[in-house]
Amino acid sequence: MNIIDSKRIWLSSPHMGGTEQDFVKEAFETNWVAPLGPNVNGFENDIESYLGSETLAAALSSGTAALHLGLKLLGVSHDDEVLCQSMTFAASANPIVYLGAKPIFIDSERTTWNICPEQLEIAIKDRIAKGKKPKAIVAVHLYGMPYNVEAVHQIASKYEIPILEDSAEALGSSYHGIKCGTFGDIAILSFNGNKIITTSGGGALLTKDKSCKEKAIFLATQARDQAPHYEHSEIGYNYRMSNITAGIGRGQMQVLDDHVKLRRRNFDFYKKHLDHCSELQFLDEPSGYISNRWLTCIETTSYQLREGLRMALAEENIESRPLWKPMHQQAVFTNCDSYLNGVSDDLFDRGLCLPSGSNLEEDDLYRIVSVIKNVLR
Numbered sequence: 001m002n003i004i005d006s007k008r009i010w011l012s013s014p015h016m017g018g019t020e021q022d023f024v025k026e027a028f029e030t031n032w033v034a035p036l037g038p039n040v041n042g043f044e045n046d047i048e049s050y051l052g053s054e055t056l057a058a059a060l061s062s063g064t065a066a067l068h069l070g071l072k073l074l075g076v077s078h079d080d081e082v083l084c085q086s087m088t089f090a091a092s093a094n095p096i097v098y099l100g101a102k103p104i105f106i107d108s109e110r111t112t113w114n115i116c117p118e119q120l121e122i123a124i125k126d127r128i129a130k131g132k133k134p135k136a137i138v139a140v141h142l143y144g145m146p147y148n149v150e151a152v153h154q155i156a157s158k159y160e161i162p163i164l165e166d167s168a169e170a171l172g173s174s175y176h177g178i179k180c181g182t183f184g185d186i187a188i189l190s191f192n193g194n195k196i197i198t199t200s201g202g203g204a205l206l207t208k209d210k211s212c213k214e215k216a217i218f219l220a221t222q223a224r225d226q227a228p229h230y231e232h233s234e235i236g237y238n239y240r241m242s243n244i245t246a247g248i249g250r251g252q253m254q255v256l257d258d259h260v261k262l263r264r265r266n267f268d269f270y271k272k273h274l275d276h277c278s279e280l281q282f283l284d285e286p287s288g289y290i291s292n293r294w295l296t297c298i299e300t301t302s303y304q305l306r307e308g309l310r311m312a313l314a315e316e317n318i319e320s321r322p323l324w325k326p327m328h329q330q331a332v333f334t335n336c337d338s339y340l341n342g343v344s345d346d347l348f349d350r351g352l353c354l355p356s357g358s359n360l361e362e363d364d365l366y367r368i369v370s371v372i373k374n375v376l377r
């Protein structure tokens with residue numbers, strides 16, 4: 001097939017449901033074109049009722065902003081150490097550095113690809129022995145697959161270290177019937193353009209503590225004290241979501257469940273058509289785990305095969321991507337300590353993310369699968 005003739009298939013592109021423009025139009029008509037307004041409150045209410053478990057949401061400008069404020073609210077500051085899942089997007093770790101603290105990276109477990117409970121406990125003991133108890137743990141539900149909530153939270157409470165639950169990729173996932181985003185002392189969501197729902201850019205901080213939500217909003221709106229003039233006793237940020245983008249979010253919340261179904265349909269399609277290939281392996285859900293299957297990922301048998309597949313897909317105008325490069329391998333974090341077992345290095349070598357948008361059509365999926373089968377033949 002000629003690259004110019006074939007439609008580009010993206011890894012994960014925005015998928016509007018239809019009512020988003022109504023909410024945005026209403027904001028224009030009522031002149032709520034401001035960083036506050038009824039859509040912001042409405043979007044927060046929608047998130048809160050979706051997640052349940054008495055979770056409260058503060059809508060912010062990005063998931064990264066939510067991580068930054070979340071770590072700050074957990075008390076992370078200059079010279080602290082924060083344990084962070086190594087296999088993740090850099091945004092999980094960067095806010096640790098914004099606060100002048102040091103990330104310490106923890107490798108993954110095979111069963112979920114997320115933070116390894118064994119390495120986590122080894123790291124906590126070792127840091128305490130070295131004289132500094134970690135201030136927080138950043139655990140991530142990568143690609144929508146929940147981390148081992150029971151084991152990770154048991155270790156965290158044993159050593160009394162709070163968890164920041166990075167649920168940026170896992171809105172719609174659940175663990176033993178409870179939604180991801182409700183487990184951490186603080187959790188975050190992202191509504192970036194490639195996520196399961198999008199506001200074109202945005203995020204949310206999640207908490208069960210009303211005063212924590214209020215404090216997050218206070219910090220996100222320039223930390224303005226009660227006074228007729230502008231009075232400040234703390235450093236603030238401009239991190240609040242706008243009423244326009246929140247309108248997009250309200251429309252997207254109406255199709256979230258559909259998007260989860262469609263993303264899971266993609267995974268099932270790939271698995272059905274490729275599972276018999278001995279060179280490929282899929283990550284199954286352990287019992288009680290439900291992944292939103294934000295991205296469908298495959299493990300190949302070698303780096304060479306992974307690259308062969310990626311390049312064959314690119315030649316057919318199909319976007320795919322290696323798995324997240326672990327943070328302990330990133331040049332920017334070379335001076336950070338890490339606790340490793342080889343799992344994330346191996347996954348990064350051999351793993352590939354396949355196109356996974358909820359707007360993929362069956363023809364697209366057949367096209368992708370046939371390219372992969374051709375390489376394996």
Ligand SMILES: *Cc1c(COP(=O)(O)O)cnc(C)c1O
Binds near residue numbers: 062
């Ligand atoms: C997308 C993402 C973020 C950051 O969210 P933004 O809204 O893009 O700032 C954080 N963590 C993970 C795991 C992500 O995938």
